[in-house]
Amino acid sequence: MDSTFELDSRQLASLLEMAQCTSGDLLNELLVRIVSLDPADADSVPAVTGSPGDALDGCTGRTVREVLLDPATGVAALAALKDYAKCIVRRARTEAERAAGTALYYAAIAAALVSHNERVTEYSPQKLADGLAGMSGRDWLPPEIKALLDAAREKCSRPS
Amino acid sequence: MGGRDGVFHTTHWTQIFRARTLDEAARRTTLEELLARYWKPVYCYLRRKGQDNEAAKDLTQGFFQEVVLGRGLIQRAESSKGRFRTFLLTALDHYVTSVHRAEVAKKRRPDDGLVSLDGIGAPNVPEPMRAASPERAFNHAWASALLDAVLEQVRAQCLDSGQQTHWEVFRARVIAPIMDNADPTPLPELCERLGIGSEMTASNMIVTVKRRFQSVLRDQVRPFVDSENEVDQEIRDLIGMLSKKGAG
Numbered sequence: 483m484d485s486t487f488e489l490d491s492r493q494l495a496s497l498l499e500m501a502q503c504t505s506g507d508l509l510n511e512l513l514v515r516i517v518s519l520d521p522a523d524a525d526s527v528p529a530v531t532g533s534p535g536d537a538l539d540g541c542t543g544r545t546v547r548e549v550l551l552d553p554a555t556g557v558a559a560l561a562a563l564k565d566y567a568k569c570i571v572r573r574a575r576t577e578a579e580r581a582a583g584t585a586l587y588y589a590a591i592a593a594a595l596v597s598h599n600e601r602v603t604e605y606s607p608q609k610l611a612d613g614l615a616g617m618s619g620r621d622w623l624p625p626e627i628k629a630l631l632d633a634a635r636e637k638c639s640r641p642s
Numbered sequence: 643m644g645g646r647d648g649v650f651h652t653t654h655w656t657q658i659f660r661a662r663t664l665d666e667a668a669r670r671t672t673l674e675e676l677l678a679r680y681w682k683p684v685y686c687y688l689r690r691k692g693q694d695n696e697a698a699k700d701l702t703q704g705f706f707q708e709v710v711l712g713r714g715l716i717q718r719a720e721s722s723k724g725r726f727r728t729f730l731l732t733a734l735d736h737y738v739t740s741v742h743r744a745e746v747a748k749k750r751r752p753d754d755g756l757v758s759l760d761g762i763g764a765p766n767v768p769e770p771m772r773a774a775s776p777e778r779a780f781n782h783a784w785a786s787a788l789l790d791a792v793l794e795q796v797r798a799q800c801l802d803s804g805q806q807t808h809w810e811v812f813r814a815r816v817i818a819p820i821m822d823n824a825d826p827t828p829l830p831e832l833c834e835r836l837g838i839g840s841e842m843t844a845s846n847m848i849v850t851v852k853r854r855f856q857s858v859l860r861d862q863v864r865p866f867v868d869s870e871n872e873v874d875q876e877i878r879d880l881i882g883m884l885s886k887k888g889a890g
Binding site for chain 1: 682768769770782783785786789790793803804816817820821823842843845846849850852853855856857859860870874877878880881884885
């Protein structure tokens with residue numbers, strides 16, 4: 483590996499800046515991940531959650547974003563995605579990582595509600611609505627995720 | 643340095659602390675490891691302070707031998723406030739002053755010689771630092787040493803976990819463009835060269851290694867700050883110092 487000793491300050495700063503990731507950067511990284519059930523893959527469902535993740539079997543090879551936004555994605559798969567996000571939050575080492583994981587968590591819950599009118603959470607409707615509202619207000623959310631959260635919040639607000 | 647909760651991170655600094663109680667051979671080994679890792683920032687600072695090559699090397703060796711290892715710098719750093727880098731620099735200044743007062747830097751060298759720096763690395767201050775202030779040269783070399791350690795560890799981890807292709811993609815697309823001031827190798831070309839099935843797979847590989855880089859960088863910075871919250875601040879401070887207009 484070449485040494486950085488001869489680099490100028492701008493180059494060193496650029497390398498260090500790679501360590502600085504906003505919540506938006508981290509969420510985008512989560513969304514472009516390919517769903518994998520290979521335990522050897524550090525980002526796979528088994529590696530992150532410790533469980534096989536069979537419910538996501540039909541989603542492998544697709545990005546997390548595709549799985550979330552596809553109305554045909556099953557409830558069980560979305561619940562597994564929610565659990566995946568929960569594990570990401572649990573092992574987060576920074577606030578930015580925690581926020582990105584939480585956004586994915588709510589997005590999975592929202593997708594189940596919007597696509598199937600199913601709740602994959604034990605949150606009360608009011609608590610869920612508040613959580614969705616709080617997350618939807620973050621300016622670093624991609625527009626399609628914000629739209630998903632808003633649609634879910636709308637459903638929470640309607641009388642059942 | 644290990645955090646106000648008293649937990650001392652198990653790092654080579656801990657080994658250094660413990661080395662004070664070891665036998666001479668073990669202390670020498672520890673000193674060699676210490677110098678290999680940290681001599682450049684100290685050396686560059688001394689050169690920019692006006693020391694010639696030989697004097698800077700002597701003082702660097704003496705500082706690590708007598709102050710860092712000999713006088714328990716880590717213990718004192720743990721009870722002090724502020725960043726370890728700053729503490730190190732202050733201790734170095736005091737040491738240089740004391741050496742000059744004694745006026746006999748050469749006489750401080752034991753008869754059997756301190757660990758030699760000659761075989762370790764380039765003795766000259768690199769071009770980007772030649773017009774920099776001593777403090778800037780120190781911080782520049784500190785950041786460089788930090789990044790060298792991080793990149794080597796990330797590469798090693800990738801190879802150990804069977805992710806050599808991950809490392810090759812990351813290096814070609816992220817590291818080399820920065821280090822070489824060049825355009826990144828196009829993804830389709832990389833995929834063909836490395837036998838990667840799709841550009842999406844290659845992008846995911848880059849993300850995986852980038853997150854490993856972030857994690858390793860934080861691990862490398864952590865021993866030098868007081869709390870987890872300060873890790874990000876230390877990285878921001880280093881970026882800020884490097885981004886300031888001025889020589890280097």
